[in-house]
Amino acid sequence: MIKRYIKKIAIALSTMLCLSTSITAFAARGGEYPSGEILSFGVDLTDAQEAQLRKYFEAPDSVEATYVDNEVAIKQLGLDPNDFSNFTGGWYSSAYVKLVSKENGVNVKSNNLTLVTDDMLANALITSGILNAEVIASAPFAVTGESALAGILAGAEKIMGGELKTENKQAAAEEIEVSLDLADEVGQTEATAMINEIKTAVIKEKPDNEDQIAKVVSEVTEKYGVEISENMKARVVTLMSDINDLDIDYSQVKDTLNKAADKFKEDMSALGKYLEDTGFFEKLWNWIKDFVSSIFGQGEN
Known part of the structure; x- marks a missing residue:
C-alpha cells in the first residue's frame, strides 16, 4: 500500500515540477500594446x-x-x-x-x-x-x-x-501618495516592497471585503518586521480596496509583479534584511504534506 501511495506522490510531484517550468515560459497576455x-x-x-x-x-x-x-x-x-x-x-x-x-x-x-x-x-x-x-x-x-x-x-x-482606464490611473496616483507616507514610517525600500507584495496578494486572491484585505496588510507588515500606525494601515487598506475593485486579471500581471518582487528582494538584501521565502518550493512542500496526510487519514476503501 505504501509503495502505491509513494508512486502517486512521485507522479504528482513530477507533474507539478513540469508546471513550474512552464510558468516561466508562459507569456502574459497583458501589455499587448504597440511598442x-x-x-x-x-x-x-x-x-x-x-x-x-x-x-x-x-x-x-x-x-x-x-x-x-x-x-x-x-x-x-x-x-x-x-x-x-x-x-x-x-x-x-x-x-x-x-x-x-x-x-x-x-x-x-x-x-x-x-x-x-x-x-x-x-x-x-x-x-x-x-x-x-x-x-x-x-x-x-x-x-x-x-x-x-x-x-x-x-x-x-x-x-x-x-x-x-481612468480608475486605474487614479489608483496609481493614490498608490504613490500612500507609498510616500508609508515610507515616512518604515523606509522607502520597505514601503515599495510591501505595497507590491500586498497588491500582488490582493490581485491574486481577490478578497471579499476590507477585513480580509486588512489581514493581508497585517501579515505583510509582520513579515517585514515593521510597525505602522493605525491610520497608515487604514490608508493602505483603502488603497488596496480600490485596486481590488479594478478587477485586474492576475494572469496578465503576475510576471511583471514577480519581476518587481525579485528586485525588491535584492534591495532588501542589500540593506541586510532577509525575508522568509514563501515561494514555489515552500508551497510545493506544504502541498505534499497535505497530500500525504489526506491519503493516510482516509485509509483503504
Missing part, C-alpha cells in the same frame, strides 16, 4: 531646459514629444481642478518613455526627483496597466517628482493610440 517611444516634457520648461533634458535622455531627434500642463495632469492623475495647491509648483518633471516587448517588466530610472522613487513610479505604472516599459524620468533641477507620473502616463497613451 514605441516618446518624450514627455513639463510645459513650464524653458527651451534651454528642454534641450538640456533631451541631451540627458539621449533620445534621437526623431522622437516625438508631448507636454504636460494643468489639463493633462487633471486628466492623468484625477486632480481636483479647484484645488489650486495642485498647480502652484509648475510642470518641470519630464520623461523618456519606451513601451517595449512583452516579459521585460517595468524599469524606471530617475534623476533630480527628491521624494518619489524609481520603484514607486514602477509600482504605480503596473497598477495603471503598463506592464512592460523602460522609463527615464528627470527634471532640470531638484523636484519632488509627484507630477512625473502624469507625463509618463500621457506619453504611454500617445504611443498606444488610446487611453488607459
